[in-house]
Amino acid sequence: MFDLTGRTALVTGASGGIGGAIATALHAAGATVALSGTREGPLRDLAATLGERAHVVPANLSDAQAASGLVKDAAAAMGSVDILVNNAGITRDNLFMRMSDDEWQQVMDVNLTGVFRLSRAALRPMMKARWGRIVNITSVVGATGNPGQGNYAAAKAGLVGMSKSLAYEVASRGITVNCVAPGFIATPMTDSLTDDQKGRILSQIPAGRMGAPEEIAAAVLYLASPEAGYITGATLHVNGGMAMI
C-alpha cells in the first residue's frame, strides 16, 4: 500500500514541523522529494537526514516570480513534479479591527495566491502525464473560524474552494486535488504557547492531546498515493475530533 517509488514530490514549507514530516513520509514511501522553504539551513539538514532522493529548492513564495520558478527548479532537480504538497503558510494574527492591510495581504499572498501560482505552474506537466496529485494543507480554522485569525482563516477556507474548482477541471486527466486540514499539532509554533493556553485548547479536543506532525503526513501520503485516485475535491480533517465536519 502507498508505494510512491518512482514518483517525485515537491513539498513547500518543508523547513517546518509539519512540512518536514510530510517530506519524510513521502520519501519513506519511495518518492524523490524536493524540499522548499525560505530557510535553507533546516532544508539542508533535512535533506542530509533523508539521504538519497532528496533535493533542496529554496523559494520565497510571497514573490510572484518565485512560484513558477520553484516548479521549474524542482522539475530540473527531479525530472518532474508528480506530487505537489502546498504546505507553506504564514500567520499574521491580529484582532480583526486592528488588522492592517499589510497583515491581511501578506497572509493572502503566501497562503492563497502562492498556492494558486504553484498549482498552476505544476499542472501543465501533470496534464501531459495524465497523473498528478495536489495536496493543499489547510486548517481546522478555515472551517470553524478563529478569533485573531481572520486573514488566516479566510485564506485557508479560500484554498478549499479553489481546490474543489480545480479538482473539477482536471479530474478527467488523472489529477486529484485535495486538502488536509490539521487541528492543533505539536510543532515549534505550538510549543511557545503557555500551559494555560494549551489547557484551554486540549479541553476542546476529544482525543485529549495535540496531534503529531506524522499524523498529518500520513493523511498526505494517503492522498498522494495511487490508491487515493478516486478521491478528489475532498478535505480530510485530522484534528482529534475537535471539529467533526
Next chain:
Amino acid sequence: MSDIADRVKKIVVEHLGVEEDKVVESASFIDDLGADSLDTVELVMAFEEEFGIEIPDDAAETIQTVGDAVTFIKGAV
C-alpha cells in the same frame, strides 16, 4: 498540405482521438471534433511544444479551428 499543417493535424488526431479525415481546415475543435475547453488548452500546449513557440492566452482564444491553428503557427515560427 504544408509540413506545418500535417504536424498540426497529427497532434489533433492523437490528442482528440478523432478520424484523420475529419481534421480539415474548417473543423472547429469544440463543435466538430468533440473537444472540451480543457482539450483546447492542452492542444495549445502541444502546439507550443511541437513548434517551440509561445502562444499567449489572447491568441489562444482566437484559435477555434484547425485552420486557425495552422495560420497562427505559420505566422509565429
